[in-house]
Amino acid sequence: MKALLFPASIAEFLENHAAFPDALIMAGGTDLLVQLRKTGPDSRPFICLERISELREIQNGSGEIRIGAAAPLAEVVRHPLIAKHLPVLAKAAVTVGGPAIRNMGTIGGNICTASPAGDTLPPLYILGAKLDLVSQNGRRITPIHEFITGPRKTVLAPGELLAQIRIPSADGFAIQHFEKVGRRNALAIAVASLAAMIRFDDHGRIAEARLAWGSLGPCVVRSPEAENRLAGNLLSETILAEAGLLAQKAVSPIDDIRASADYRRKIAGNLLLRIAAP
C-alpha cells in the first residue's frame, strides 16, 4: 500500500514534495501507470495533480495563451481558445489515444514523458512554447526545445513541477497543419508526424514556414534548410517536394516494430506534400 497525495494548489504540491522528496508525480496516469506495470511494485508515494484547479486552466493574456500543465488533452482539443488560435495543437492533441485516454492524459504529461512519438510535441516546438517550471526555489521559464534533451529525458529537476505552457500568438499563420501517420487511425503510436505553420506575405508568397517532425529522431526534428527552401516562394507541390528532399536529410529515423527507417525517411518528405493551400 502506498500513499496518494492530492494537493489542491501549487503551494500545497511543493509542501507535499518537500515532505516526500522521493514521490512520483502523477498527472493523468496514462503513461506512469503503464510504465510502473512494467517495472513492478513501487512503494514510492504519488503526488497527483488532478485536483489542482490552477493547473487545469486555459486562458488568454499578454499576447499568449497559457495552458495549465494538468489540463486533460480532451480539454485542450475542445477549448475555444485553442480551436481558434492554435488549431495545429488541437489537431495533434486529438490524435493521442482514444477519447478515454484524452479525458485522463494531460498536455503536461505528454511533454514530461518526452517520448519521440509524443503527438503534441511537434506543434509545441513550432509554436515556440515556453514552459513554466515551479519549485521551492521559485520559477524558471524554459523553451520546450531546451526542456526535452533526449528520448524520455528532460531538464525537470527533482521537486520541480511543470506548471504551465505559454504559447505566443500564432494568428498570423494562415496554415496550421498537423498530420500523423500510424498503423491505424486511433490508439496508434505515431510512425511519423508533421506539424507545419505557414505565414504568407502580402503577395501571397511564403513569408515564414515552421516545420517539425515527430517519431523521426530521438527528439522532435526541425529542418531550417527545408523551412528556408519554402520561404519567398508561392506554395506549390514543386516547392514542397524540394523541401521534402531537404527534410529527408534532416531526419534520423530508426527501424522498429512499427516501421522501417527507410519508410519513415520517405514519408518525412511526403508528409509535406499534404500541406494544402489555405
Place this chain on the structure above:
Amino acid sequence: MKASGTVDTIEPISFTLNGTPTTIRMSPDRRVIDLLREDLGLTGSKEGCGTGECGACTILVDGKPMLACLMLAAQLAGRAVETIESLEETEQGSRLLTAFVGEGAVQCGYCTPGMEMAALGLLRGQPAPDRAAIREGLSGNLCRCTGYVKIIDAVEKAATGEK
C-alpha cells in the same frame, strides 16, 4: 500494481457508484478495475490489455469515459462513477442495450461493456452524433470479432431512437 490486501484500515474513500453513495476502505493505490471486479463484485467491466489500449474497462467518471485499468481507488473520491451495471437505468443506456441486441452488435461480448459505456459517454455530450462522430467516440475501443459496423449501427439506432 495490485495491492497486497483489501482490508487495510485506512482513510475511507467516498464516491457515488451507479447513483448510490458508497464508502470503501481500500488501499488507495488499488486499481479501479480490481476494486470494481474483485472487491465490489461488479464484474461487468472487463480488463483487456491493462495498459489503456483496448477500452474494455471503460467506465464513466463524472460522466466522462475513463479507463478503470489506469485509475487508482483514491482518485475516485468525490466523483460519480457509472459502470455497465447501471446501463439500463437511464433512457439512453436502455436504448443502447436494446439496440446492441437488436443489431447483433455482440459477438464474443468481451468488448461490449466498454463499447456501451463509451457510447453512453458520447451520447451524453452529443445526443445525435453522425456516423463519423460515433466512430470517433468509439475509437478507443477495440473489438477483435471485427464487429465495428454493427456496433456503429447500434449506437446510431440508439441515438435516433429508431426501433
